[in-house]
Amino acid sequence: MTMTEDRPSGTRARHPVRWIATVALVVVAGLVAVLATRPPASVAEVDSPLLGNLAPTLSGTTLSGSPFVLPSRPGHYVVVNFFASWCEPCRQEGPQLVRFAFEHSRTNDAQLVSVVFDDTDSSASAYQAQLGATWPTLRADGALALSYGVRAPPTTFVIAPDGRLAAEVIAPVTASDLDQVIATVKARRP
Amino acid sequence: MSTTLRGAADPMARRAADGDRKRRRFPWWTLFGVVAVIALVIGSGVLGSSAPTAGQRALAIETDIRCPSCEDLSVAQSSAPTAVAVRATVQRQIAEGRSDQQIESYLESRYGASIELDPPASGWTLLVWLVPLLAGVGGLAVVTTVLIRRHVTVLDEAAAGDVGSIGSVSDDAELPTDPDRLADRRAFLVRSLSDADAEYLAGDLSDRDYLALRRRDMKRLAALDAHGSSALPGPETPAVLSAAGPAVATASAVTSSAVTAATAATAATVTSAATAERPRRGRRSWWFLAGAVAAFTVALVVAVTQFSSNRLPGQTPTGSVSLSPSQQTEETLAQAASDEDQGQVEQAASLYQDVLDQHPANEVALAQLGWIEFETGHSTGDRSLLADARAKLDRAVKLDPQDYAARLYLGTVLLQQNGDASAAVAQFALFHADGPPAALVSQAAPVIRQAYTAAGDPVPAWLPANS
């Protein structure tokens, strides 16, 4: 402030302008340090609060119209993939999912379920057909997406055999990513 | 040099006239204040407001929850499917009787803390609330303190009637020694003096203020000149209200004394009476003003925080005049549903009937009323009631094939009334296809299982195992 030339002497710090300027620079330096070290928002990692808890019930209707309930297969891992046909990164991970499904259908220790997210049945069916998906695909279900806390596709969850959510990936996954998650969980619980 | 003050022709008369005017003057501002406060209190809706309805609660929660797939919009604003799903969940949970806090915790347990648009006031996030408040309060405190001290000083000086004494009171302890700063300060004081003259002429400064400012600036100017008179070039000094246009002075000493004399002269003509009475009253009135402003600020802050927490965003004006028909229907249905939950079936039935009177095709009312009628008819054996119930449920199902509640009711009626298990099974299958909430499924499981068993069909997988 400028109105301080006339003031009782000695009651306030000399050179207040310098003090204020220094404080301002320090604060800004802190701000800049934080801003400079931020990762791009699109790859920010955040842990879902569901991790480690029992996964929400997975049930719905498949694209063909029949009701679906997750068959309980002891010892199986379940990979739940939320996708949309308009989502570019989903197209990237599509072939990887096909590979994962194929490999694990042979080893018979994991099953894959896809859930449509914010898309029409027809587009999603066409997309899955084009991909060559052999695993069940559930219709878009707002409540299901909410119970899993899905914000945007592609989001993939891995559910351990004990029913707990082991991992959430909010990015295109690869088959090896998924295998790695399964291996980690297996190692933790013999 | 003649001194003229505006109205100096008869200062005493003018002051008397002023006083008269004051005494007779209508207290407009008091009236304004009172009327405004009353109007705002009425307008806040605090009188006669009731507990928020379900719709209002839902809207309040939805405005604070971020749409999961959008960037900044709340679920109330967005029409994205994720937002629609969250709204449906919120409304359902309100109907189930959960509190606002429970609903928000549920959503946070799914999406994480960042689903809330309003940062909570706890932990590190407290900073985002505290820092602005502290900065604001701190800044206000600093400004107020400095300004109060200034104002009191000006009045003190006016009261002291201290003319021409150098180095008295307060603030001039730091006279600059640097010639540039001296010249700067001198120019500033000269400009301020002429400014004060012009303001006074134009009627913006009161006599008292004008004299106080003038006296102070003159004193400072004199002090400055005495301090550095040798170093200064010939300055320009305001002559006192001469008619001849810009005055040009030559020697600083001459003008200083002339100015001082002028000030003394003006002091003599007008001020003695005025200043003797005024400062005490002036200071008192200033403190009153400060107190009033502070009280007003506090009241405003309290009012805004208080009313903004009670008044929900988008709250419709109270009074049925302002509620639109569709809003009214919503409210009635919600009220009826809660009545039904609390077991006041007759009240609920009459409310549903009200809705149907206005909107005969409202399927929610049809289904619910049909169900109530069936239950009543079933227990009393009233055949006409049962037939009416069946008709309503049929109609509800036809109007909205996707309504799972109507399907469930119809299936139950078919089973328990008509004994038609296979038809019931068909309805229950459709019920399931409509995506009912799990709670309802488990609640209805016994009846559904009964139907399937009676029809000879295998119990479907989607029924929970234990019921």
Place this chain on the structure above:
Amino acid sequence: MNGALGYTGVLLGFCAAVVGIVVIATGLVRHRESTLRGGQLYAPLILLGGLVAVVAMEHALLTHDFSLTYVADNNSRSTPALYSITGLWSALAGSILLWAVILGGYASIMAWRFRRRASDPLVGWATLVIYVVAAFFFGLMLGPANPFSHVVGAVPHNGLGPNTLLQDNPLVLIHPPMLYLGFVGFTLPFAFAIATLATGRVDEDWQGETRRWTLFAWAFLTMGIILGAWWSYEVLGWGGFWSWDPVENAALMPWLVGTAYLHSVMVQERRGLLRIWNLSLVVAAFSLTILGTFLTRSGVIQSVHSFSESTIGPLLLGFFCVVLVTGVGLIAWRGDRLRSAGGIDAAVSREGAFLVNNLLFVAFAFVVLLGTVFPLLYQALNGDELSVGAPYFNRFFVPVGLGLLFLMAVAPALPWRKASLEVVRSRLTVPAAAGVVVVVACVAAGVRGVEPLAAFGLGAFAGASALRALFLSVRAAWQLARRGGAGPVRALLSGWRGLVGRANGGMVVHVGVVVVAVGLAAATSFIHRGELLLRPGQTATYYGHDVTFVGQRTVTTPSHTALEAVLRVDHGTFSPAISQFDGNSQAVGTPAIDSSWRGDLYLTIDSIPGKGSRWTFGVVEQPLVMWLWIGAGLVAFGSVLAAVPGRRRRPTDPISTPVVGASPATRDDGAEAGTAAATNGDGTQHPAPAPLEPVAVGPRGTDSDGP
């Protein structure tokens, strides 16, 4: 060819800036006036370089030259000409080009305006600062944000086309350029601030000299922000116009500080006070534009507006640091020697009001900054994600806004130096009455809610106060003309003089702001959102509006296909649509709006069922939305009025209308006129007529209404 030409233009601009820096620096160090004068020549060269690059880029866009990456990413063969033109600023690299060419334009105008004072070292310093900024932005285009980079590999046959949302509405033609004219415009006052600090000549009225620049920049920025809100409303489909998005906040922060500066500089002109405030404000305003550019383009904050992330983030952050450290460092170095020679005399005075104004604006700008970057800070501290959204900002916005409305009402009636309550009371009685009457009327009409009522009341108060000032000013002009011997009609017509000039234009702007505030309060407090489920032929009623779903139709143009739902609302037809643009598989919704001065009904298609069942239409009913746009128009009009030079004034001219007849020569009616003045309370800034020259000659004898 386009790429080569464009790159040459960028290179020309960069080299001109760098050489200009060297020349001016030499001139300053060696105190050579001729060198300084020569240094001004480089500004037009910078502009030329920018223009060449712009022409090359527009040519490439209009001819669909897909050999350039930028064109391939933001243009396609089916893009209409309008959106090809706007493609210049639709993506990152092009927006930097727009910034650079506008900066060249401003630099050239400045060089021309100050050509007679080119040998003044202060002008030299200011030009140097502008050249540095220009060098930075042209330098960005040479490397990381090169708009003229060539496609790697084969030239694609067709491009990706612009972002869907950016070819939806012609507003994209004016919104970004307006915004940039505003942002870049703040470079000039900043340059002069640095120049005054560097040369130490802080007591000269350079702020006044550049006042008109600042006004233009501020006006453009205001229009840019309002247009952004309008676009958000017309295009995005959620029915609102401001969502406290980080990019919106990035434009708002410099605007807030700039508004504070625009007001506070008046105190410096008039009394020579608040020097450090003004220097700090202008440094802050410019720094915030750079920070905003960083936030928008670096990708650290996710936003619906943000450009794709790129490597220029760290560079922009570095430049922000340089700017801020230079500015604050210079202020700290000059330190307390900068301070004004005196202080504010009284709290209740116009100076005091402007100081409170500064505090409010700066405080709110700080809140906006804190809210915008807090998620990042929180993530750095805690690792967790956090959202800070509308509820947070609105909590602070409402009290600050109400306080500003109050200040707007009171300040024009406050005298300079010191206000006595009697004077202020007498002047503001009628406006206060207006405010109270409005509140009572609204409450009687059934309006409920403290915040909107307070906004309406204070808005009426402020509006009436501004109108009072305008009325007095017009009346004074009329009286002046009468005294000058004009006939009654002619004198009446010459009342227009009471509407132009800084103070009067400012009052018109205030009226505009009041209209905007009232519209904002009404639209946000009494909004109703809902859904209508309709089959073709069905009618529903929503808050008094009858909506009939007539039918659907499909509209195809070369660039897009739209499915429209034809709705009849009350007596008009409106068609919300869902459009699909070539090359983009995601459909976007287009709203249809039934606007009237009383309110808007906003319709969107939310879902289309598969079978012939019911369509879901989103409907939003908001009162007084149109007032926002009308108010913005008034603000623009007022800014134009304010830019018109008034009569030659001196900074020490009285605030009030000169009391007609109260010349010292006629002392007898002086008493009467004086009394009249005290009770009527005139409050306009107007030149004094000849007989009543203010008696002092201030340090600067004449004032020129320079830019």
